[in-house]
Amino acid sequence: MKALIAVLRDPASARHFTPADWEALLGEGRRTRMLARVHHLLAQSVPDLPQPVGARDMLSGHAHYVAHMHVLVRNELRRIGAVAAQVDYPVILLKGAAYLAAQLPLAAGRGLSDIDVLVPRDALDDFERRLLAAGWEFDPSLSAYDDQYYRAWSHELPPMRHPDSSLELDVHHNLIQVTSRSALEAAPLIARAQPVAGTPFHVLAAPDRVLHSALHLLMSDELRGGIRDLYDIYALCRLAAAEDAGFWDDLAAHGRALQLLRPLYYVLAAARDLFALEVPESVWSTVREARPAYPVDRVMSALVRWHLAPRIDQPWRTVVAEQLLYLRSHWVRMPPGMLLRHLAHQSLVALRRPQGV
Template identity: 45%
Template sequence: MNEVPRFVPDAGLLPWALAQPGALPALPLPRWELLLRQARSAGLHGRLAQRLQARGLLEAVPEAPRAHLEAALLLARAQHEEIRREARHLRRALAPLSLPLVLLKGAAYVLAELPAAQGRLFSDTDVLVPLARLAEVEFQLQAHGWRLDPDISAYDQHYYRAWMHELPPMTHQRRFTTVDVHHALLPRTARRHPDTAKLLAAARPTALAGVRVLAPADMVLHAMTHLLRNEEFSHGLRDLSDIDSLLRHFGAEGDFWPALLARARELDLARELHYGLRAARRLLDTPVPEATLRGAAQAAPGPALQPLMDALWARALRCPHPDTRLPLTGAALFLLYLRAHALRMPPGMLLRHAWTKTRLLWRERPAAAGR
């Protein structure tokens, strides 16, 4: 069993625990309390529990923290079973369209039985469909009990349907499960548009007939794109941990790394690959070949911007617990929020959107105050 180092900084406790689960049974109880708070805030308590269980160490954990870890494992198992059931329901709903059900993110990890699924906690199912079939998909889902939020405004409906890469979330009326229907990786208003047809054509089958997931390189690139172009990072460390797990798993195949570089260039996601590999290497010590890092760095920003982006990712992609915050974390999150919206739409459209949302918010405030 590994020994606990004399000093692990509070800010690095959770990444250290995920990387060195063999040392955790010897962790003092006060440190366990902090570790569990951090893991829960990051949505990683299930993954932490699974890594201990996989090594036969869960029973060696002190009783009080072990109870929390066992509860996280039970929750993860229940959610995974729900995802498998939901995949069957979705497959049945879309069967008349002769479309394979292509799952994304956490649901894909579960159905593909990837290490990234182990202990993974999540709340919805993401699917990818062709834009040309989007209306048919929505009709079929509605016919099988999924509905849009009745309180969604007409403006937000327009925002999703005219500009974004997905429909508004749909919730099943009996099971209360949520599905996010995507037709692309990036919004229609973004400057770059990775070809969805290429992603769907390369999708691979799972053990559940009629259900597919993205090819390995595409799965990694989607995870990086979703994380690094997002406007909020409450699950930033969890999503980076997903990427770390995917890279460690797929990277065991020798031809994966050249294929990842080539696919990033083909889909115009080379900058996302550079940032993703660099962050995973720096923050989680993900093993990435030097040749791959050099190849990805061809899409790096200029020498003045790279240190700034490193500083921003170092603050955003860490455990969100207050004990782990670095100085200027609030400023970093705000800058990345602005960056995400700037990448999402042109400046003029962004200003109009911000003005419209502000007016709608102020219009709704008096009504909400009177309830």
């Protein structure tokens, strides 16, 4: 991941790339779904950069694809907006859709394949009924077990899709699974949400976008969002700090109030390490108070780095990190008894599935 991280930290570093570096950049960018972001950074920061023809074409192709996806997302937001305009509670866009609707700089070149929204828990049934009446549907192959899993244990409804759209809609009532070891009260986040001018939507406040991205990265299977999510956190922090002198103190204070300092510690440590993110020392001291015991801290820090910045010459580290982080993600999301039942059910389903399906 050396070439990709170099460009994300300093796009001008590509001026010194060898053919092997360009090849590594394309491979790393493709695996992490960040080629369109790389294209945008290079075009913005070093527009006169000479690029190998193959690299230029691949970067441009991915940029055009992401731009097309942005058009599809905007069209779908207009459709969802017609429903959101009918209600008296906030409909909050999350992650990529939020960046796009709020016209944040980090939306440029950022791919997305679904739309996530958050509504208050007591409004969930009403919003679901309105979406169903407007044509959204659940996957007809959804099993009774999976439907129960979403509705009783998860933080969101089962995925929905409109017949006229290829995009999935995920409707959340919380940011983390309700069975998680670290319960999260979403009401303060919803109360701080800010309206998006000219739309019926809201977005999370800047510090809360960072906290949500940290949760999404640390609590998903195998740090599924990977380096892309970490770069989002880095870019969100830099943008918010430039626009609001009180951002860092607010981030630490709200992270403490919501008991989210530990995931914040992990992601800020990784962003400092990989992207040289500058965190004020007073804030970093506050966040570091939430780090786990030294042995756990060292192991977790190593796993995060092995996964986010794998080394080609040591593939075993990536395999070990993925497996342990996968187990951790389930461990923090469910009590032991529920986890064992869930894994047993998933294993049984996998055994019954026909080969090749």
